[in-house]
Amino acid sequence: AQSVTQLDSQVPVFEEAPVELRCNYSSSVSVYLFWYVQYPNQGLQLLLKYLSGSTLVESINGFEAEFNKSQTSFHLRKPSVHISDTAEYFCAVIGGSQGNLIFGKGTKLSVKP
Amino acid sequence: DAGVIQSPRHEVTEMGQEVTLRCKPISGHNSLFWYRQTMMRGLELLIYFNNNVPIDDSGMPEDRFSAKMPNASFSTLKIQPSEPRDSAVYFCASSLRDSINQPQHFGDGTRLSIL
Numbered sequence A: 001a002q003s004v005t006q007l008d009s010q011v012p013v014f015e016e017a018p019v020e021l022r023c024n025y026s027s028s029v030s031v032y033l034f035w036y037v038q039y040p041n042q043g044l045q046l047l048l049k050y051l052s053g054s055t056l057v058e059s060i061n062g063f064e065a066e067f068n069k070s071q072t073s074f075h076l077r078k079p080s081v082h083i084s085d086t087a088e089y090f091c092a093v094i095g096g097s098q099g100n101l102i103f104g105k106g107t108k109l110s111v112k113p
Numbered sequence B: 001d002a003g004v005i006q007s008p009r010h011e012v013t014e015m016g017q018e019v020t021l022r023c024k025p026i027s028g029h030n031s032l033f034w035y036r037q038t039m040m041r042g043l044e045l046l047i048y049f050n051n052n053v054p055i056d057d058s059g060m061p062e063d064r065f066s067a068k069m070p071n072a073s074f075s076t077l078k079i080q081p082s083e084p085r086d087s088a089v090y091f092c093a094s095s096l097r098d099s100i101n102q103p104q105h106f107g108d109g110t111r112l113s114i115l
Helices: none
Strands: A001-003 A012-013 A019-021 A022-028 A033-039 A043-048 A054-060 A063-070 A071-079 A088-094 A101-102 A106-112 B005-007 B010-013 B019-024 B032-040 B042-050 B055-056 B066-073 B074-079 B088-095 B110-114
Touching: A001 A088, A001 A101, A012 A022, A012 A071, A019 A106, A019 B110, A022 A071, A043 A054, A043 A063, A043 B032, A054 B019, A071 A088, A101 B042, B005 B088, B010 B019, B019 B110, B032 B074, B042 B066, B042 B074, B074 B088
Parallel strands: A012 A106, B010 B110
Antiparallel strands: A001 A022, A019 A071, A033 A043, A033 A088, A054 A063, A063 A071, A088 A101, A088 A106, B005 B019, B019 B074, B032 B042, B032 B088, B042 B055, B066 B074, B088 B110
């Protein structure tokens, strides 16, 4: 069965510092991985996804994630965060043949000035 | 383009009352998902539909919960009778199921408080 583990429930960082949000997955089928972001009082928004091809995927706002098959990881990184990046971030994997997502517990990123 | 639309945005009601949450998916999307989010349990998938047909409702907590999708543009999640432990944010999401890896698009959620 597919599952996702986000190792950190909260990550506090200072503005302009680098950040890494960790995600490990287990999957017995083809791996499709996603990062979603949830800003306060909003729904989840797709940040980036890995389907195939290049193992490094990027978002339009400077985040990137690298698919590492040997370590079964899909960590999210940003070299310099902004206050506006404060949000909760969810890692997800396709859970079955019907395409439903299995989400991790989420990591709350708090960027302080 | 209009995204997934959920109503109401907020609902406060007394326990024992019937609660109906509504969702309008993105036009053309043929998969619809209902989630519940709480501090304790995080994001839980309750049920999802493909082409208006319920595929997996194993996440529905108990018989008090029911979901319908009478057509491609509308779905409801009903709780009857409601209990304080049902208080949560309920999200609806939709996707285009032309392949397994299509992302889901979420509504802004309904914040439900049962007193």
